[in-house]
Amino acid sequence: MTRWKSQTRIQAVLASFAFLAACGGSGSRISERTYPQGFSLKQPAGWTSKVVDKAYILVSSPEAAKEPAFLFVYPFFLKAPTPTAAWFEQNLGRLADFFPAAAIEKRQQLRAMPDEWAVKFNFNKGGTAYTGLALCSIFEQSGILYVAAARSDSFEKNRNALLAMLKSFRFGEPAAGQGTAAPRLQYVRFTDPSEQAFSLDVPQGWQVQGGTNRRAATDLVHSFQVISPDQRIVIQYNDPSIPAFTLPNQMLAYAGLREGSWYDSGYGVKLLINRYLPGGQFLAGYLQKNYAPRVEQFEFVSQNDRPDLAEDFNRIVASAQAYGVQVSEHVGEADFRFRRNGELYAGYGLAITMLSYVQASQASDWVVDKLLIFTGPESQADLAQEIYGHMLQTLQWNPQWLEAQSRTTMNVSQIVAQTNQMITQIIHDVHANRQGTIDRTSRRFSNAILGQTDVVNPETGETWKVEAGHNYYWGKPGTNVVAGTNTFTRPDIDFTPLKELK
Numbered sequence: 375m376t377r378w379k380s381q382t383r384i385q386a387v388l389a390s391f392a393f394l395a396a397c398g399g400s401g402s403r404i405s406e407r408t409y410p411q412g413f414s415l416k417q418p419a420g421w422t423s424k425v426v427d428k429a430y431i432l433v434s435s436p437e438a439a440k441e442p443a444f445l446f447v448y449p450f451f452l453k454a455p456t457p458t459a460a461w462f463e464q465n466l467g468r469l470a471d472f473f474p475a476a477a478i479e480k481r482q483q484l485r486a487m488p489d490e491w492a493v494k495f496n497f498n499k500g501g502t503a504y505t506g507l508a509l510c511s512i513f514e515q516s517g518i519l520y521v522a523a524a525r526s527d528s529f530e531k532n533r534n535a536l537l538a539m540l541k542s543f544r545f546g547e548p549a550a551g552q553g554t555a556a557p558r559l560q561y562v563r564f565t566d567p568s569e570q571a572f573s574l575d576v577p578q579g580w581q582v583q584g585g586t587n588r589r590a591a592t593d594l595v596h597s598f599q600v601i602s603p604d605q606r607i608v609i610q611y612n613d614p615s616i617p618a619f620t621l622p623n624q625m626l627a628y629a630g631l632r633e634g635s636w637y638d639s640g641y642g643v644k645l646l647i648n649r650y651l652p653g654g655q656f657l658a659g660y661l662q663k664n665y666a667p668r669v670e671q672f673e674f675v676s677q678n679d680r681p682d683l684a685e686d687f688n689r690i691v692a693s694a695q696a697y698g699v700q701v702s703e704h705v706g707e708a709d710f711r712f713r714r715n716g717e718l719y720a721g722y723g724l725a726i727t728m729l730s731y732v733q734a735s736q737a738s739d740w741v742v743d744k745l746l747i748f749t750g751p752e753s754q755a756d757l758a759q760e761i762y763g764h765m766l767q768t769l770q771w772n773p774q775w776l777e778a779q780s781r782t783t784m785n786v787s788q789i790v791a792q793t794n795q796m797i798t799q800i801i802h803d804v805h806a807n808r809q810g811t812i813d814r815t816s817r818r819f820s821n822a823i824l825g826q827t828d829v830v831n832p833e834t835g836e837t838w839k840v841e842a843g844h845n846y847y848w849g850k851p852g853t854n855v856v857a858g859t860n861t862f863t864r865p866d867i868d869f870t871p872l873k874e875l876k
Contacts, residue, residue, distance in 0.1 A: 404416050404417065404418055405417070405419065406542070407423065409423055411425050411431075412545060413431060413447075413543065413544060413545050414543075414544045415433065415539055415540075415542045415543045415544065416538075416539060416542035417433060417539055418435075418535070418539075420435070420436040420439075421433060421434065421435055421436065422434055422436075427718040427752060428752065428753070429448065429450075430446065430447070430448050430472070431445075431446070431447040431448070432444060432445070432446055432472070433445040433446075433447075433539065441524065441525060441528040441531070441532060442524070442525055443522075443523060443524035443525070443528075443529075443532050443536060444523055444524075445520075445521065445522055445523075445536060445539060445540060445543075446472055446519070446520070446521040446523065447518070447519070447520055447521075447543065448469075448518065448519040449516075449517070449518045449519075450516070450517050450518070450519070451515060451516055451517075452512070452515045452516070452517065454515065455512075455514055455515055456512065457489060457512075458483075458489040458490060458491045458510050458511065458512045458517070459481065459483070459491050461510065461512060461517065462481075462491060462493060462508070462510045462519075463478070466478070466495070471713075471716060472521075473495070473497040473499075473504075473506060473521075473523075474497055474498055474499055475497055475498045476495050476496070476497040476506075477495060477496050477497070478493055478494075478495045479494045479495055479496055480493070480494050481493045481494070484509075487513075488511050488512060488513035489511070489512050489513070490509065490510070490511040490512075491509075491510050491511075492507070492508070492509050493507075493508045493509075493510070494506070494507055494508075495508065496526065497523075502525055503525070503526040503527070504523055504524065504525055504526055504529075505523065505524065505525075505526045505529040506521050506522065506523035507521065507522045507523075507533070507536075507537075508520065508521045509521075520540055520543075522536035522537055522539075522540055523536075524536060559577050559578070559761065560577070560578040561575035561576060561577060561578060561764070561768075562575070562576060562577075562578045563575060563576075564576045564582050564598070566584075566585040566586050566596070566772075567585045568585035568586045568587070568588070569585070569586040569588070569775060570772050570774075570775060571585075571586045571596060571771065571772055571775040572586075572596060572769060572770065572771050572772065572775075573769075573770055573772070574598075574765050574766075574768045574769040574770065575764060575765060575768040576598075576600050576765060577600065577602070577761060579603055580600050580601060580602055580603060581600065581601040581603075582598065582599070582600050582601075583598065583599050584596075584597045584598030584599055584611070585597070585598070587614035589614075589643075589644075590643045590644075593618060593643045595612055595613075595614045595616075596611075596612060597610075597611055597612035597613060597614050598610075598611050598612075599611070600761075600765070602750075606719075606750055606751055606754070607748070607749070607750035607751075607754060607757070607758050607761070608747075608748065608749050608750070609747075609748045609758065609761060609762050609765070610745070610746065610747045610748065611745075611746055611765075611766075612742075612744065612745050612746075613660075613742075613745055616660075616742050616745070617644070617645070617646045618643070618644075618645050618646070618739060618740075618741045619645055619646050619647070619648045619650075619739065619740045619741065620637055620645040620646070620647055620648075620738065620739045620740075621647075621648075621649065621650060621738040621739070621740070622647050622648075622649065623738075626647060631647055632647065633647050633648060633649065634646075634647065634648070635647050645739060650727070650729055650738075650740050651727060652679070652704035652706060652727055653679070653680075653684075653703075653704045653705045653706035653724075653725040653726050653727045654677060654678070654679045654680075654704075654705075654706020654707070654708070654725070655706065656706070656725050656727050656742060657677075657706050657707070657708055657723050657724070657725035657745075658674070658677060658706075658708065660723075660725070660745070661674075661708065661710060661721075661723060661747075665710075665712070665721070665747075665749075666712075669712040669713065669714050669719070670712060670713040670714065671712055671713045672710065672711075672712040673710065673711060673712070674708055674709070674710050675708075675709040675710055675711055676708065676709045677706070677707075677708045677709075678706065678707050678708070679704070679705070679706050680705040680706060680707055681705075683705040684702075684703050684704050684705045684726075700730065700731040701728060701729070701730050701731075702728070702729050703726055703727065703728045703729075703743060704726070704727050704729075705724070705725070705726050706724075706725055707722070707723065707724045707725075708722070708723045709721070709722055710722075710723070711752070717751055718751070718752045719749055719750060719751055719752060720749070720750065720751075720752040720755045721747065721748065721749035721750075722747070722748060722759070723745075723746065723747040724744070724745075724746050724747075725742060725744070725745050726742070726743040726744040726745075727740060727741070727742055727743060728740060728741055728742075728743040746762070748761075748762050826839050826840065826841060826842055827839070827840060827841075827842040827874055827875070828840075828874070828875040829847045829849075829856065829872040829873065829874050829875065830872060830873050830875055831849055831870070831872055831873075832872075832873050833870075836849075837875070838854065838856050838872075840856050840858065841858070843858070844858025844859060844860060845858075845859070845860045845861070845862075846858065846859050846860070846861070846862050846863075846871065847859075847871070847872040847873075847874060848864060848865055848869035848870065848871060848872060849869065849870055849872045850866075850868060850869050850870075851868070851870060856872065857869065
């Protein structure tokens, strides 16, 4: 349970900077600014404030300032209680975008409850030496970091003004409807230019490439890639450069063909001899090879095997058994992020690999049945998901093209259509889960800085926002009266227990 005591708590934290500064002020014209994201402060004319990556608040001097300086505010949550000094040392390096090559000069614990430390440190930004004063405070599993920083040769001159700005910092409720609504997209129809095998809706004005890539009479890949006009959102469906594979075996080894060699199976179909990689393993390797080298600070946020989805896909492809082929599919997904030109990007990938055993030839081959990836600025992750979902929902197969294929190929194409419908639902579910997590985090963040918590009546579903800091909460039926206690003791006989939302 978080128990920040509203503005009193915030002011107590900021007042701790007094140990570093004498009274003083700035001769610049100061005005109070309130920002719709939910904070306000008194700042000099020409200074700007913004929220970076939906996590950090950055208040900066004008770009042309002779003595550049900035303030940095970072509220955060922890999975488990952590000593403040340890958290600061572990995370200062992770904030390298703001404090490159940081080195701690001195530190001092201000109080034990909450655990607060003041730290003076130095860093190098754009070849210029900077000095920063930081206050980091952690209570249970919530914390906040404040930093006042300026060029080292002018830090003492600007210190008092910076700390005065920090002391004026206030949190409040964000304005309703925060965030700029994305412009309504118009879609146009894209048709496979190679064989007219499929068509789908794509955003008007976006770059589109792809189609049916036929490597042999029976070896083909349907793929497309869509890129936004500013090159920031990229949506990928399959990759024609990924070959079909066959498993290493004694017969191939006897012929001198080992893993990494190519095997011609006839009819122009060439298979790369490679051990089988289930969906999640293949996806991880593909992203490390094709995405990580081209971006900065690539990292996986989460990686999951999805046997629940594989079970559904295996039911769809079970019809292949009638042709003497035993088929099994494996599904893996990954959330990842990286930076490009200093901006934080988010990405999602899903890979389905299919292992087939052909009874007639007693050979085991495998392919990447589906590969979908979309990336974009974290602020536009919802837009990328929406576009991909729309594209897959509108993907259609040309009946004439299907008719021209053999019965087996036609059956496989119908399977493709069914799996695309399932993938659309997967993307929707992933987005819904992610959005639910974001909503919960936003609620917890707002509650933490305002000293509040949410409680619900389990029987009626009614909710209230009340002052945090109690172990138990009670509601009086038919009213909006809510009381908190530290022991499980009813305030009165007609109060019923409420449940605190985490």
